[in-house]
Amino acid sequence: MQKTTFTDGSEERFSPVKTNGSPVSFQRTSSLTGSHRKVKDTAADLHNLCQKWLKFNTEGTASINEIANVKLQAIFKEEESQRSEEEGTLIKAEMPEVLEDHCNKVLHIVDKMRKLVDKMEAMAEIFRGVADLVRHKAQCSSTDCNPILFQTWKVKDFEEATLEMLESYRREIKLKELLSKNICHVKDRDCMMFYTAAWLHQPYIDSSCILLLESMLTETGHR
Amino acid sequence: MSSRQSLQLANDNGEHKLLLQLQKSFKIVQQCVTVWCVVLTESRPHLVTLNNLTEQFTSCYSTSNIQLAAITSQLPDVKDKLQQKLQEGVDAKLDVMQEKLSVLHGLCEKISKQCKYSTDLYTKNHVKLNLVMVTTATATRPSIADMLEWLQDTEQLFLQRYWARTYILDQFRLEDKSTHLSDNAIWSYDDKDIQKQFQEKLSYLSFFLEEKL
Numbered sequence: 001m002q003k004t005t006f007t008d009g010s011e012e013r014f015s016p017v018k019t020n021g022s023p024v025s026f027q028r029t030s031s032l033t034g035s036h037r038k039v040k041d042t043a044a045d046l047h048n049l050c051q052k053w054l055k056f057n058t059e060g061t062a063s064i065n066e067i068a069n070v071k072l073q074a075i076f077k078e079e080e081s082q083r084s085e086e087e088g089t090l091i092k093a094e095m096p097e098v099l100e101d102h103c104n105k106v107l108h109i110v111d112k113m114r115k116l117v118d119k120m121e122a123m124a125e126i127f128r129g130v131a132d133l134v135r136h137k138a139q140c141s142s143t144d145c146n147p148i149l150f151q152t153w154k155v156k157d158f159e160e161a162t163l164e165m166l167e168s169y170r171r172e173i174k175l176k177e178l179l180s181k182n183i184c185h186v187k188d189r190d191c192m193m194f195y196t197a198a199w200l201h202q203p204y205i206d207s208s209c210i211l212l213l214e215s216m217l218t219e220t221g222h223r
Numbered sequence: 224m225s226s227r228q229s230l231q232l233a234n235d236n237g238e239h240k241l242l243l244q245l246q247k248s249f250k251i252v253q254q255c256v257t258v259w260c261v262v263l264t265e266s267r268p269h270l271v272t273l274n275n276l277t278e279q280f281t282s283c284y285s286t287s288n289i290q291l292a293a294i295t296s297q298l299p300d301v302k303d304k305l306q307q308k309l310q311e312g313v314d315a316k317l318d319v320m321q322e323k324l325s326v327l328h329g330l331c332e333k334i335s336k337q338c339k340y341s342t343d344l345y346t347k348n349h350v351k352l353n354l355v356m357v358t359t360a361t362a363t364r365p366s367i368a369d370m371l372e373w374l375q376d377t378e379q380l381f382l383q384r385y386w387a388r389t390y391i392l393d394q395f396r397l398e399d400k401s402t403h404l405s406d407n408a409i410w411s412y413d414d415k416d417i418q419k420q421f422q423e424k425l426s427y428l429s430f431f432l433e434e435k436l
Contacts, residue, residue, distance in 0.1 A: 175298055182293040191290050193282030194305070198294075201279075201312070203304035 035130050039149055039158055040220045042126050046162065047222070049116050049123070050213055053169070056116070057202065060109040060176070064199045067102045067183055068192050070095075075189065099184060106180045110173070117166075117173045124166050127159040153219045161212045172204040237348030238356060238367070243436050244344050245370050248337035249428055252377055255330045256421050259381070262330075263413050266323040273316040274405040280309040280397055313397055324389055331378075331385045338378040345371060364431035373424050380417055384409070 032040060074095055134147065134155050146154045179195055186192045217223045283305055288295045295301060345352070345367070352367075360366040365373075387409045396402045404410045425432075 171298065175294070175301060178294045178297060185293075188290070190282040190286045193279055194286045194291060194302075197279040197283060197309065198301065198305050201305060201308045203301060203308050206304075206308070207311075 043216045043220045056113050063102050063105045068196050070099050110176050110180045117169050124162045127162050131155040131159045168204050168209045236351035241344050244341050248341050251337050262326050269319045276312045277403045327385050331381050334378050338374045365427050
């Protein structure tokens with residue numbers, strides 16, 4: 001292994017992977033102030049929001065499944081009554097009252113999810129505000145207009161990541177609103193399966209969204 | 224003359240070696256059968272998830288945009304996005320199934336190897352071994368011929384099940400409902416029948432497997 005000899009005579013083993021990184025990355029959490037504090041706290045809040053979103057999605061899945069079961073039974077009964085009508089007997093197919101309860105539950109969950117997206121928008125605003133502040137400070141004191149905050153990311157990266165996540169969640173909440181409003185009017189099994197799958201798998205929240213959040217947490221030292 | 228002494232005398236004609244090998248082979252096969260059933264039990268929940276995902280994909284695939292007009296009018300790409308997500312889920316599960324299959328393949332190889340060792344040893348010594356010696360069962364063990372046959376039957380059975388599963392998994396196409404595993408009997412088997420068959424043979428072999436040769 002190669003050794004480096006310093007002027008004071010001391011020797012240090014050479015390590016090609018050693019990196020000093022940003023001085024800020026070595027600061028203890030308790031001593032963080034200003035933009036760093038704000039960004040780190042907002043990243044943690046964003047993570048908490050995503051966790052809550054997952055919880056609501058799971059709760060919603062249970063209700064959606066209940067609705068699907070009730071509806072499928074109703075569809076089956078309807079088909080049976082049509083057959084009976086043809087045969088001359090009359091069986092009246094009615095929607096059970098429990099369906100309304102489940103629908104209200106889903107609407108309530110979607111409402112809570114909408115609030116989470118609103119909060120996420122506020123967080124994106126916070127990142128935008130910090131980025132603007134850093135730019136403003138740079139103009140006034142001719143310092144680096146886009147400094148690295150923690151390890152590799154600049155404020156702008158946090159802002160862009162949050163906006164990208166926000167866009168996904170906006171589209172997802174739009175989908176959930178449409179699903180919750182229309183699920184009771186579905187008339188066939190395949191459509192019902194599509195609705196339940198769309199709720200469960202959250203098509204607009206893809207792996208890049210999770211990656212962005214995890215990167216943000218790693219960057220800020222939460223992971 | 225004790226059975227041990229008679230076996231030592233039989234050393235010259237290779238019978239002792241062959242019996243030792245058969246004993247070892249059956250012990251290894253016994254372990255393989257247990258692991259085989261464990262692997263299949265472990266793969267069951269993954270198979271159920273895979274079947275659910277394929278069913279969801281099929282429904283999504285067969286639903287037209289007109290049926291979903293309430294949603295697609297505002298989110299036109301929702302169907303593609305959902306299909307992509309389901310495809311990712313299916314791919315992940317297929318990877319798990321492939322991993323399970325590779326474990327089964329390892330077990331098949333182990334059984335085949337033992338079968339080959341025993342058969343090779345018999346082939347090497349078949350001139351020295353007389354017909355009566357090979358075909359006669361004793362109070363403690365079945366005949367050598369029977370044991371060799373059982374070993375080969377077991378090997379064939381396991382290979383057959385392994386290749387059938389591999390073929391069916393290779394044929395799997397998400398868009399083609401006929402290739403889905405939910406409609407497939409081979410993947411629905413838990414191979415308890417193999418275990419049962421082997422256990423039946425083991426009941427004849429219990430003294431032989433415990434015997435100190």
